[in-house]
Amino acid sequence: MILNRKHKIIFLILIALLPLLLGIHLFSGEINIEFKHFWNAIFQFNDTNTSEVIVREFRIPRMVIAVIAGGGLSIAGLFMQTMFNNPLAGPYILGINSGSSLFVAFSVMSGIPFLTSNLGTISSSLLGAFIFGMIILSFSYLVKSHISLLLIGIMLGGFASAIVSILQSLSDPQELKQFTMWSMGSLQQVEFEDLSIILFFSMIGAISSLFVIKPLNALVLGESQALTLGIHVKYVRLALIIITAILTGVITAFCGPIAFVGLAVPNLVKMIFKTQSHGILMLGCFFIGSLFLISCDIIIQLVESSIHIPINALTSIIGAPFVIAIVLKRLA
Amino acid sequence: MIEIKQVKIGYKKCLFSIEEIHLERGKVYSLIGANGAGKTTFLQTIQGNIPAIQGLIKVDDKNILEIDRYTKSTLIAFVNSKFDGIEYLKVKDYVGLGRIPYTNALGRLSLLDMEIVNKSIHQLNIEKLADLNTTELSDGERQLTAIARAICQETAIIILDEPTAFLDYANRKIVMEEMKKIASSLNLCIIISTHDLELCLESETEILIINKSTKKMQVFPKNQLLKSELVEIGF
Numbered sequence: 105m106i107l108n109r110k111h112k113i114i115f116l117i118l119i120a121l122l123p124l125l126l127g128i129h130l131f132s133g134e135i136n137i138e139f140k141h142f143w144n145a146i147f148q149f150n151d152t153n154t155s156e157v158i159v160r161e162f163r164i165p166r167m168v169i170a171v172i173a174g175g176g177l178s179i180a181g182l183f184m185q186t187m188f189n190n191p192l193a194g195p196y197i198l199g200i201n202s203g204s205s206l207f208v209a210f211s212v213m214s215g216i217p218f219l220t221s222n223l224g225t226i227s228s229s230l231l232g233a234f235i236f237g238m239i240i241l242s243f244s245y246l247v248k249s250h251i252s253l254l255l256i257g258i259m260l261g262g263f264a265s266a267i268v269s270i271l272q273s274l275s276d277p278q279e280l281k282q283f284t285m286w287s288m289g290s291l292q293q294v295e296f297e298d299l300s301i302i303l304f305f306s307m308i309g310a311i312s313s314l315f316v317i318k319p320l321n322a323l324v325l326g327e328s329q330a331l332t333l334g335i336h337v338k339y340v341r342l343a344l345i346i347i348t349a350i351l352t353g354v355i356t357a358f359c360g361p362i363a364f365v366g367l368a369v370p371n372l373v374k375m376i377f378k379t380q381s382h383g384i385l386m387l388g389c390f391f392i393g394s395l396f397l398i399s400c401d402i403i404i405q406l407v408e409s410s411i412h413i414p415i416n417a418l419t420s421i422i423g424a425p426f427v428i429a430i431v432l433k434r435l436a
Numbered sequence: 437m438i439e440i441k442q443v444k445i446g447y448k449k450c451l452f453s454i455e456e457i458h459l460e461r462g463k464v465y466s467l468i469g470a471n472g473a474g475k476t477t478f479l480q481t482i483q484g485n486i487p488a489i490q491g492l493i494k495v496d497d498k499n500i501l502e503i504d505r506y507t508k509s510t511l512i513a514f515v516n517s518k519f520d521g522i523e524y525l526k527v528k529d530y531v532g533l534g535r536i537p538y539t540n541a542l543g544r545l546s547l548l549d550m551e552i553v554n555k556s557i558h559q560l561n562i563e564k565l566a567d568l569n570t571t572e573l574s575d576g577e578r579q580l581t582a583i584a585r586a587i588c589q590e591t592a593i594i595i596l597d598e599p600t601a602f603l604d605y606a607n608r609k610i611v612m613e614e615m616k617k618i619a620s621s622l623n624l625c626i627i628i629s630t631h632d633l634e635l636c637l638e639s640e641t642e643i644l645i646i647n648k649s650t651k652k653m654q655v656f657p658k659n660q661l662l663k664s665e666l667v668e669i670g671f
Contacts, residue, residue, distance in 0.1 A: 318543030322536050324522055332483075333536040333589070334509030380525040383542065 111377060111384060118391040122171075125398045129167050132405045133158070165294040170401045171394040172306050173291065173359050176351040178373070178393025179313060179386055181366025183344045186320050186382065190250045191430065194367030195233075195352040198253075199260030201363075203236025204229040204356035205287060206264040212283045213275040220279075222298065230353035236260060237345040289360035289416030291401055298358060305354040312347050313386060316340060320382040362397075362416050364423025369393045371430050437461050437592060437625040438482060443491030445478050445653075450489050452651045457644075459627065461592060464612075464619045465655075466636035467629040469646035470671050475629045478646075478653070479595055482627075483512055495593070509537040513586035517598040519578050521570035527581050528566045531556055534588030556588040559622075560614055576607030580614065587618060594618075596628045600635065608632060612639040633666050645670045 107115070130142065137155045144150065145159035181194040188198075195201055207228035211219035218224045243256045268287075272280055286293070294302070319340040322330040327337050355362070373388040374380075400418045407413065438459040444450045451474030459465060469475050480486045482493055484500035493500045495511060503511065513534070522530070534556070535549045545553070557566055560580045565573060573581060579599055586594045596615070600608040612628075612635055619626045627644070630636055636643065643656040647669050654669070661669075 315541055318536060318539065318541065321533060321543050324525065325533060329514070329516070331485075331505070332509060332512070332514040333533065334506045335536070336505060374524050378524050380522060380529065383544075 107384065111379070114376060115387070115391070118388075118395065121395055122391060122398075125395055125402070126167055126171070129170065129398050129402050129405070130159075130163050132402050133163060134405070134409050137163075160296050162292070165296050165299055166291050166401070167398070168299055169291050169294045169302065169355075169358060170397045172302060173355045173362060174365060174369075174394035174397030175390035176306060176309060176355050176393075177362060177366040178369035178389035178396075179309075180348040180351045182370040182373070182382070182385055182389050183316070183320070183348050184366070185370055186323050187341060187344050188244055188250075188253060189323075189326060190253065191371060191434070192250065192254055192367065192427070193257075194364075194370075195348060196361065196363045196366055197261075198236075198240045198257035199264065200233050200236050200240070200348060200352050201356050201361045202261040202264035203232035203234075203239075204353055205232070205361055206268055207232025207235075208286065208357065209268045209271050209283055212286070213271050213279045215279070220282075223301075226301065226354060226357040229357035230349060233353035233356065234346065234349035236264070237349050241341060241345055286360045288414040289362050291359055291397075291415055293360075294358050302354060302358060305350055309347055309351045309354075312343070312350075316343055316347065317382045317386065320344075321380065324380050360416065363420045364427065365393060365397060365419050368423040368426045368430075369396060372426070437496065439494040439497075440482070441491060443481075443493060444489040445474055445481050446489050447477050447486055450651075451477055452646050452653055454491075454653045457653065457655050459625050461623050461625045462620055464616050464626045464628065464639075464641040465644045466639075466641045467627055467644045468631075468633065468636065468666065468670050470648060473646040473648070473670070475646070476597065479597055479627070479629060483514065483595065484508065506537060509589070509591075511591050512593045512595060513589040513591040515579075515582050515586050515594065515596040515599055517601045519570070519582040521573060521578055523569070523571055525570050526566075527562065527568055527570055527573070528553065528557070530570050530581060531584045531588050534585040534590075537589065552590065553588055556584045559587055559618065560584045576603050576610065579603060579607070579611055583611070583614065583618075587622070591624075593625045593627070596626070598629050598631070600628075600630060600632055608635055609639075612636070612641070616641065633663055637661070637663055637666070 135158060137159060141155040142159050145156040149160055150156055177195065184193040184195060184198060185191055208225055211224050211228035219228065239260065240257055244253055247253050247256065272283065319335045322333045322335045330337050369392055370389055373385055373392050377384055377388050379385065400415060404413050404415060404418060440454050440457045443454045445452055445454065467475055467478065481488050482500065484503060487501055495503065532545055532553045535545055535552065536543065539545060539549065557563055560583060562577065562580050562584060565577055565581065570578065570581065600611055603611065615626050615628060616639060618624060640658045642658055643661060644653060645666065646653050648671060
């Protein structure tokens with residue numbers, strides 16, 4: 105990873121923007137909160153002070169999950185795009201999110217106490233993401249065309265959501281409500297106590313990502329060239345699916361499905377940095393992905409008093425036209 | 437460098453056999469044979485990607501099938517018949533990917549690596565392309581860039597699978613001349629599969645030919661065969 109002058113300048117701008125937007129995000133909720141309560145909420149928490157409770161229970165978890173979900177999904181998308189040599193790949197379109205949704209639906213509606221708990225949901229989500237990741241990986245050996253693989257991903261998604269709707273019709277109102285809330289996608293369901301487990305999995309994802317930088321750089325040349333450069337392509341693909349499942353699974357468990365971030369952001373990052381060096385691209389995906397999701401959530405918070413926009417709806421409204429633009433640019 | 441003795445080449449069924457051939461450093465070998473004669477299978481077999489049906493292939497005195505992937509990547513480099521260029525990948529960075537076997541876990545190029553990248557680029561006289569994107573090059577320039585990447589891998593053997601198939605006459609000539617220069621200046625063993633009989637005769641390379649009637653591979657030193665004889669043996 106060699107940063108040229110331009111990359112350094114872009115990163116400096118991104119590093120300056122992040123705390124700025126994080127600050128705006130913290131203060132843009134419906135209720136005005138003084139600065140000192142933010143400080144107290146973290147270091148001298150007093151659970152009788154309403155402002156501090158709001159900060160600790162709502163604002164901070166929401167901000168942290170926005171950063172992790174935006175950055176994590178973008179990095180997962182980058183992995184999928186390089187691994188399948190397909191600029192339109194991403195965890196959502198390839199059905200990896202759908203795997204999470206399906207398994208979460210099973211566990212929430214199973215009525216089994218462990219499975220309906222937080223830890224149960226996370227485990228199911230991780231497992232679902234991994235299984236669907238392996239399915240799409242197996243299909244990638246059978247189909248040659250980029251479009252076919254995307255179609256298979258979309259079909260997997262359709263298949264999963266069909267089963268989910270059958271499960272929904274079978275479930276009782278309480279479970280149905282819990283699952284429907286989850287499936288709308290939201291950054292607001294995370295609690296302060298969840299943050300440690302989210303951070304734990306994100307750190308695993310982040311650290312293991314460092315070790316796939318070099319294989320990813322080689323995979324840009326395609327599988328056969330990567331092999332002649334001494335890369336164990338089979339293991340690398342498995343590692344990439346596992347990391348993607350961890351990132352997507354944990355994020356989906358807490359936020360529900362979030363579309364288009366993983367597809368659009370890596371493309372945007374490549375346009376901005378104009379490089380195939382995956383160390384730079386990953387860092388870029390983390391910053392731009394989290395800035396993107398934070399900005400989306402700021403918009404949602406600002407209009408919250410009059411209209412409730414699910415995060416998934418907003419990322420799709422912005423992401424879908426961008427992806428169409430990419431398709432047009434490639435075909436033109 | 438490459439030692440092939442009593443070997444049968446093929447994928448499931450035997451395509452042709454080799455009694456004894458030694459491929460040496462400092463030479464360019466043109467691999468000639470009819471379509472389906474087994475050129476690609478041969479190239480895959482000497483890289484150890486598919487096993488020989490019978491017999492042993494030794495590279496640097498070691499059985500190729502027992503050489504681990506990492507060591508192999510420091511021994512043999514491979515150039516495809518076509519490199520389409522990759523978006524946002526500059527020539528310099530592309531050539532730098534040849535250093536992957538030598539870099540640390542994060543893939544960072546050291547100063548020494550950078551120097552080797554520059555040397556490889558210089559070797560093929562493509563300095564003026566170094567900062568261009570690989571998608572902005574002509575077919576000929578892209579093929580030279582791909583060869584620079586293979587040189588950057590610093591292997592003793594470079595295998596090229598029909599590198600001139602998509603090039604015009606001038607560029608084919610340039611590629612062959614460059615390969616000859618490199619083989620002697622860097623003392624490499626270079627194997628090029630090709631359909632271009634005139635070109636390999638003109639460039640005076642050694643000839644590896646799959647005999648159509650005996651189903652055996654034969655090796656001829658340069659300037660020994662005429663085109664009519666090549667056609668007679670191989671087609």
